[in-house]
Amino acid sequence: MPAARRVAVAGAAVGGTAALASGGGSLAAAAYFARKVLTPDARRPDDVVVRAADAHSVTLDTTAETVVPGRYGLWLEEGEGHARVGEVLELDAASGTVRRELLGVDRGVLGPGPARWNQYFHGSPPDESLGLATENVTYEGELGAMPAWVVAPDGVTTSRWAVLVHGRGARREEAIRAMPPLLAEGWTCLVPTYRNDEGVPEGPDRRYALGLSEWRDVEAAMAYAVDRGATELMLVGWSMGGAIVLQVLDRSDLSPMVGRVLLDAPVVDWGDVLAHHARQHHIPRPVGSLARVMMRHRVGHRLVGVHEGVDLALTDWVRRADELDHPLTIIHSADDEFVPFGPSLALAQARPDLVTFHEWRLARHCKEWNTEPDRWESIVREFASG
Structure with a gap:
């Protein structure tokens, strides 16, 4: 198709959706x-306020995050410091505060202020967080050398x-x-990076492709x-990491080597998210629909700033459920506020022959381990055994 014709066709698609959006939104x-x-994100902003701390507890402003049971971390001093907190005490x-158990200050100073x-x-690499012998390695990705951790059983x-x-x-600490x-x-654990991570090669457009290009780095x-x-390979993915893993299973020549797949709060359908x-x-809704068209069609790429199209239909694994052929274990909370668990549940219902689903409650996004670590680790051990 001639270039002018391609632009005209894509422009018609965008223009049609823009017309739908005209009453409630805009191209911009x-x-x-x-x-x-x-x-x-260029930076990760502070989102909680420390009001007081002593040797055994820390008092924070009440937020949707700070009142949930479990164990969590606090980045201090714009990420230079780190502390670990436990259950609500x-x-x-009246004051809008919550006092929680203080489990330790790993580095920095815990005092009143933003966090x-x-x-x-865990707020440090595995050797510092858990005392595990850790290799700092690099592997050659499509865009250059990518750093990774390798941690082996008993070294x-x-x-x-x-x-x-x-x-x-x-950050990679999510996987620890x-x-x-x-x-x-x-199992020997390999924790890789992928394009646009902090301190690694950026993609050509400095944009995420929601798994549609990152899978090549994995x-x-x-x-x-x-x-x-x-x-034998096992793939484990959190949130968008789950979306990346699903693309690996679909596209990689190495997917036959993958015998087990574990997803925690995965993006099973970016359109739903x-x-x-x-x-x-x-x-x-028309503005959201237009955004999806702009991600996908070439005529919208300049406005969105992407190098290659991002077709969300390729990330809808509920619709594509029949194409899956790897057994999956999914852990996802019904109270996930960022990635709704509906598509994970729907995928499990669509493919009961392949998908084992573990539903959580209370936990917010990617925090299932935090609220019930013993249950989470028991599921993972059983999944990884044999």
Whole structure:
């Protein structure tokens, strides 16, 4: 098709959707929404306030996060410091504060001031957080050298490797929680990075592709594991890491080596996630629809700032359920405020022959381990055994 004709066709598609949006939104609003979804955060802002601390407890402003049971971390001093907190000791409705158990200050000074809630619980690499012998390695990705951690059971590399894929805008520390049960079952743990992570090569457009390009970086990590002697691979993904894993299973030549897949609060359908956030932010439905068209069609790429199209239909694994052929274990909370658990449940219902679903309550996004660590680790150990 001639270039002029391609532009005309794509322009007609965008224009048609823009006409639908004209009463409740605009092209600029749709482009802004799409960019927010696809652009890595330049910085991670503080989201909680420390009011007081002593040797055994910390008092915080009450938020939707700070009152949930479980164990969590606090980034201090714009991420330079870190503390770990435990269960709620006291709720003071009059002052709007919550006092929680203080489990330790790993670095920095814990005192009154801003902080950032951290579901990873661990705020340092595995050698510092858990005393695990950790190799800092690099593997060659499509865009250059990518850093990774390798942690082996008792320091001895095995032939079974688990590749642990963190979520959108997250750090590798997110994966440390999974290491103890996996190591106990004899799996060598590889925690890779992918494009647009902090301190690694950026994508050509400096945008996320929601798994549609990041999967190639994870595939490169899998190839590294195979080069190191892996004969069986396990893929573990959190949030967008789950979306990346699902693309790996679909597209990678190495997918036949994957025998087990574990997803925690995964994005099973990006269209559902975007619709959820559009509703939360009172974005008219036509504007959200236009944003999806702009991500996908070439004529919208310049406005959205993407190098290659992001077709959300390719990320809808409820619709594509019949295409799956790997057994999946999914852990997802019904109270996930960021990635609704509906598509995870729907996928399990669509493919009961392949998908084992573990439903959580209370836990917010990617915080299932935090609220019930013993249950979470028991599921992972059973999944990884044998």
